Amino acid sequence: MGFEFTMDSFNKVLEDISKNFIFYAPRRIPGKGAFSDTDVVVYQEVEGFGQIELDEKSRFSPKEVINPITQTLFYFNENGYTEPETNNKGIIIFCRPCDANSFKRLDEIFLNNGPFKDSYYESLRRKVKIFVIECVQGFENCFCVSMGTNRFDDYDAFIRVAEDRITCDVKDNLLPAFVKHGISAEMRPDFISENAVKVAIPDQVNKTIFTHEMWREYSERCIACGRCTVVCPTCTCFTMQDIFYEDNHKCGERRRVWASCMIDGFTEVAGGHDFRPDKGMRMRFKAMHKIYDFRKRFGYNMCVGCGRCDDVCPEYISFSNCINKVSALSREVNG
Amino acid sequence: MDINTKQLRKNAFRVTKNRGMTALRIRVPGGNLEVKYFDVIKKVAENFGNGRVHITTRQGFEVPGIPMEKIPEVNRMIAPILDGIETAVGVEIPDLNSGYPAAGTRNVxxxxxxxxxxxxxxxxxxxxxxxxxxxxxxxxxxxxxxxxxxxxxxxxxxxxxxxxGMALPVYDSYRCIGCGACVKNCRRVATGALSISNYKVKRDHRRCIGCGECILKCPTSAWTREDKYYRxxxxxxxxxxxxxxxxxxxxxxxxxxxxxxxxxxxxxxxxxxxxxxxxxxxxxxxxxxxxxxxxxxxxxxxxxxxxxxxxxxxxxxxxxxxxxxxxx
Structure with a gap:
């Protein structure tokens, strides 16, 4: 159902549903950019629509809302263990269509990628409702159209912001709050149909690509900082850490913390062997996972084309350009 | 020729090795200059100097080869520089057409x-x-x-x-993935003020010089800046x-x-x-x-x-x- 709001009346909707939900949205944090006198846009709790940053792509993706960077799985002592209590409130994530599509990828990895569902992920994930914010222009480095992630129909609400008016299409049992504060209006979601950056995804990937010398360029250029993976909405790798409290080694906690296939140590095993010591090999692994390996298993590409990896690379390495190189090579090899 | 050299020096000119010839020092506070002032400097050097400038170590310009009797004309010519650079930031210049009122305290x-x-x-x-x-x-x-x-x-x-300039690094351990980039870098380029303990990072404030390198290296924004500080x-x-x-x-x-x-x-x-x-x-x-x-x-x-x-x-x-x- 479609509704129209002023900023004030839309905030009243949020106020009403805030009894049962926490809102997460891209938020500009002044002065917290890495360089001095710069801001960072990051997913954080918001109270009103005015706190949402609409003019700049967030540096970090919304994945951290349901896949926390550091997550305590349980606390232990000599007698046993306890899991941390979780908040009962629902979660509403305001995000763009690409990010909305990323949750499906996270679900595959945490819920459908083996005999067990990840209960920590599931307990957060099932509370999530997605409010899609319409993209009109997109941002620099976006290539969602190439990935088919420009569209997202499974939203709980679709939000268009134009000239201080907010129009929404709402599908959900949240309707009463929208009915109460809004005016009925015609609303058909629109999605971006073209990005400046276009990426060709190879249908067939010949095995020779994996050993091709194209990756050597990245051995030279990449500095293994891992920024591309921590900002990626679909990267899910984590490591486990058992912490023994410093002043009482008999108690502690088990945490899981994000890990990155681009950072030193990721493929090191007992005995000291490192499967991918070379940065070009890491780039190949990451790139092929995003556009090939994941697809072999789940039937569609992992990458959602948000372009954040390109936004943040301090060495100006472009993932989209890398994929285009892979495609050109594939066409060459496959004839 | 009767020249009060003390007044001349105070006026940002100098006594040079060539008798009767002086050089003008132009202040560029912060070393940051709108290029429109190049035109004024060029005019002074071409009309009254020898057509050259010396770029000083303090980020000013020194215009040499000016005959001392031309000082009043030069001063009138540089009025836009005094007005645009000095009075614009709140410096009080008693008479814009009389040149720099002091030269003891050097260009910042x-x-x-x-x-x-x-x-x-x-x-x-x-x-x-x-x-x-x-x-x-x-x-x-x-x-x-x-x-x-x-x-x-x-x-x-x-x-x-x-x-x-110093940055006070603030650490959000929740955002830290223990990649160690800050720790390694601090040891390599700064003071080794960071160490890893229980997979997270500790900062020794006594060793920290507030260079901000850890903030720049952090991939997850676990390190961010608090207020600006100074040494x-x-x-x-x-x-x-x-x-x-x-x-x-x-x-x-x-x-x-x-x-x-x-x-x-x-x-x-x-x-x-x-x-x-x-x-x-x-x-x-x-x-x-x-x-x-x-x-x-x-x-x-x-x-x-x-x-x-x-x-x-x-x-x-x-x-x-x-x-x-x-x-x-």
């Missing part, structure tokens, strides 16, 4: 700062302009420079007052008597403290300068009074804030050209 130089440089913890040029407003015009011989980080590209360590290094100098690098006087203080200390330093100079000399450089005054007197007078009414620290004593070191103890 600055590194390029955070408008360009990723390492800079502050907008060095803006800070330089604030200082310019505070201390110019002034006859006391003082050199001040502002640099955005402890790399000290402007050589703040060669000044009477060197201002070094003050003092009494660095070149010269024939006792060249030496500046030593840290204050650290982790706010901008207001820096400004107050600078203002107080001019009062300190006024209290102690040897008026029998044609001029006395502030560093040599500190040599005479001793550091404790300097410290006490410049810290009058200064709020050091919660983190601010003052050097209890300073060994300025440097070296002397007296060689008898080496060569006998």
């Amino acid at each position: 130089s600055a590194c390029i700062g955070n408008s360009v440089c990723p390492f800079a913890n502050l907008n060095s040029g803006e800070v330089a302009l604030k200082i310019e407003k505070l201390i110019y015009p002034n006859d006391y011989h003082v050199k001040i420079a502002v640099t955005g980080c402890p790399n000290d590209c402007i050589k703040a360590h060669m000044q009477d007052i060197g201002i070094i 003050l290094v003092i009494m660095g100098r070149t010269g024939k008597k006792n060249p030496r690098i500046a030593q840290t006087f204050l650290e982790w203080v706010a901008e207001e403290a820096v400004m107050k200390v600078i203002a107080n330093m001019y009062q300190y100079i006024d209290n102690h300068i040897d008026r029998s000399l044609p001029k006395e450089h502030v560093g040599y005054i500190v040599d005479r009074t001793g550091y404790p007197v300097f410290r006490q007078e410049v810290l009058l009414g200064v709020d050091l804030g919660q983190l601010g620290r003052v050097a209890e004593s300073i060994n300025f070191g440097g070296y002397f050209y007296e060689r008898t103890n080496i060569f006998g």
Whole structure:
């Protein structure tokens, strides 16, 4: 159902549903950019629509809302263990269509990628409702159209912001709050149909690509900082850490913390062997996972084309350009 | 020719080796200049000088080859520079058509700062302009420079007052993925103030110099910046008597403290300068009074804030050209 709001009346909707939900949205944090006198846009709790940053792509993706960077799985002592209590409130994530599509990828990895569902992920994930914010222009480095992630129909609400008016299409049992504060209006979601950056995804990937010398360029250029993976909405790798409290080694906690296939140590095993010591090999692994390996298993590409990896690379390495190189090579090899 | 050389020098001209010829020094506080002023400088050099400029080590321009009798005309020509650079930042110039009112306190130089440089913890040029407003015009011989980080590209360590931008790194352990980039980098390029404990990072504040490298290296924004802070290094100098690098006087203080200390330093100079000399450089005054007197007078009414620290004593070191103890 479609509704129209002023900023004030839309905030009243949020106020009403805030009894049962926490809102997460891209938020500009002044002065917290890495360089001095710069801001960072990051997913954080918001109270009103005015706190949402609409003019700049967030540096970090919304994945951290349901896949926390550091997550305590349980606390232990000599007698046993306890899991941390979780908040009962629902979660509403305001995000763009690409990010909305990323949750499906996270679900595959945490819920459908083996005999067990990840209960920590599931307990957060099932509370999530997605409010899609319409993209009109997109941002620099976006290539969602190439990935088919420009569209997202499974939203709980679709939000268009134009000239201080907010129009929404709402599908959900949240309707009463929208009915109460809004005016009925015609609303058909629109999605971006073209990005400046276009990426060709190879249908067939010949095995020779994996050993091709194209990756050597990245051995030279990449500095293994891992920024591309921590900002990626679909990267899910984590490591486990058992912490023994410093002043009482008999108690502690088990945490899981994000890990990155681009950072030193990721493929090191007992005995000291490192499967991918070379940065070009890491780039190949990451790139092929995003556009090939994941697809072999789940039937569609992992990458959602948000372009954040390109936004943040301090060495100006472009993932989209890398994929285009892979495609050109594939066409060459496959004839 | 009857020229009052003291007035000439005060007017930012100098007595050169060529009798009757002078050179004009143009101030560029912060070393940041709108290019439209190049036209004025060009006109002065072409119409009154020898068609060349010297780019000074303090980021000013020196226009040589000017006949001394042309000084009034030159001064009228540079009025737009005085107006656009000096009065624009609040400096009081008594008569825009009479040239610079003082030359003792030298141009306040600055590194390029955070408008360009990723390492800079502050907008060095803006800070330089604030200082310019505070201390110019002034006859006391003082050199001040502002640099955005402890790399000290402007050589703040060669000044009477060197201002070094600091960032207080704030750590959000939740956002840290233990990649170790900050720890390795701090050890490699800075002071080794970071260590890993229980997969998270600890910062030793006594070793931290607030360079901000950890913030720049962090992929997840676990390290971010809190308010801007400053380190003050003092009494660095070149010269024939006792060249030496500046030593840290204050650290982790706010901008207001820096400004107050600078203002107080001019009062300190006024209290102690040897008026029998044609001029006395502030560093040599500190040599005479001793550091404790300097410290006490410049810290009058200064709020050091919660983190601010003052050097209890300073060994300025440097070296002397007296060689008898080496060569006998």
